[in-house]
Amino acid sequence: MRQNENAVVLIVDDEPEILRALRAGLAAQGYQILAATTGEEALSLATTKSPDLVILDVMLPGEINGLEVCRRIRQWSDLPIIMLSALGHERQKVAALDIGADDYLTKPFGMSELTARVRAALRRNHARPASAEPTVAEFDAIKIDFARRIVTRAGDEIRLTPYEYEILRFLSQNADRVITHRLLLGEVWGPEYVDDTQTLRVHIGHLRRKLEADPSRPSLIVTEPGVGYRLKSTD
Numbered sequence: 001m002r003q004n005e006n007a008v009v010l011i012v013d014d015e016p017e018i019l020r021a022l023r024a025g026l027a028a029q030g031y032q033i034l035a036a037t038t039g040e041e042a043l044s045l046a047t048t049k050s051p052d053l054v055i056l057d058v059m060l061p062g063e064i065n066g067l068e069v070c071r072r073i074r075q076w077s078d079l080p081i082i083m084l085s086a087l088g089h090e091r092q093k094v095a096a097l098d099i100g101a102d103d104y105l106t107k108p109f110g111m112s113e114l115t116a117r118v119r120a121a122l123r124r125n126h127a128r129p130a131s132a133e134p135t136v137a138e139f140d141a142i143k144i145d146f147a148r149r150i151v152t153r154a155g156d157e158i159r160l161t162p163y164e165y166e167i168l169r170f171l172s173q174n175a176d177r178v179i180t181h182r183l184l185l186g187e188v189w190g191p192e193y194v195d196d197t198q199t200l201r202v203h204i205g206h207l208r209r210k211l212e213a214d215p216s217r218p219s220l221i222v223t224e225p226g227v228g229y230r231l232k233s234t235d
Contacts, residue, residue: 006030006031006032007031007032007052007053007122008031008032008033008034008049008050008051008052008053009026009031009032009033009034009051009052009053009054009055009118010034010035010036010042010045010046010049010051010053010054010055011023011026011033011034011035011036011055012036012037012039012041012042012054012055012056012057012060012066012069013037013055013057013060013084014037014038014057014060014061015057018057018107019035019037021111022055022114023035025111025114026114026115026118029115031118034049034051037060037061038060038061038062039060039063039064039065039066039068039069040062040064042054042056042060042064042069043069043072043073046069046073046077046079051079052079052080053080053081053082053118053122054079054080054081054082055114055118056069056070056081056082056083056084056101057083057085058083058085058087058092058096059085059086059087066083066084066085066096067083067095067096067099070083070096070099070100070101071099071100073100074099074100074161078159078160078161078162080102080121080122080124080162081100081101081102081103082101082102082104082105082114082117082118082121083096083101083103083104083105084104084105084106084107084109085104085105085106085107086106086107087106090198093198094198094202097199097202098202098206100161102121102124102161102162103117103120103121103189103199104199105117116190120189120192120193121162124162124163124166124189135147137172137175139172139175139231139232139233140220141153141213142211142220144168144169144172146169149165151165151168151211153210153211158210158211159210160207160210161203161206163188163189163203164203164206164207164210166187166188167184167188167200167203167204167207168207168211168231170184170187170188171184171221171229171230171231172231174231175231175233176230176231176232176233177230178224178227178228178229179228179229179230180227180228181194181197181200181227181228181229182194182195182228183228184200184228184229185197185199185200204221204229207221208220208221
């Protein structure tokens with residue numbers, strides 16, 4: 001992946017004023033910019049130009065809206081996706097996170113807030129040096145290869161988004177310890193996200209569906225009510 005200052009950002013929005021503003025603001029920060037105004041164009045650029053991050057409006061003209069673009073990208077890539085919407089409804093935010101968005105921003109927003117979230121998303125998508133962590137950790141059927149950032153369950157590779165991987169990494173490094181919501185949010189998303197417990201709950205739900213034998217009765221990532229989460233190393 002490119003360094004942040006050289007990262008390629010794909011902006012997808014059909015409002016010309018917003019597209020111009022985002023292009024100018026992010027270009028001023030040193031990012032290389034690709035732009036699309038439809039879902040079809042966004043998918044074409046995502047597959048042919050290999051951007052490092054996508055900023056994606058929910059409401060797009062035509063048959064492919066932003067949520068569908070996100071869903072299709074997630075079928076083959078874990079590149080960071082930040083969704084934009086003027087609606088701000090909780091259900092739409094959850095829907096976006098459920099299909100694989102890494103972050104969600106409600107219009108109107110400040111350019112400084114967006115660039116902070118872009119930096120955070122790109123930082124979390126960078127591989128960490130293997131020497132900073134144990135090579136492998138195992139929890140029953142789950143095996144985490146930190147050097148290659150690969151997670152398997154009973155030998156089958158499990159595809160995680162960058163944020164899902166970082167949550168699992170941090171919990172596994174602190175196995176059997178209760179990690180508070182604020183600590184986990186601050187570690188994975190950054191200090192500006194420490195109160196966004198809804199986003200954390202959605203991502204924990206995704207991890208449980210991918211890793212737990214019975215996601216409705218989790219035995220690996222357990223909830224400590226009102227406090228946070230704990231990854232159990234043994235039953």
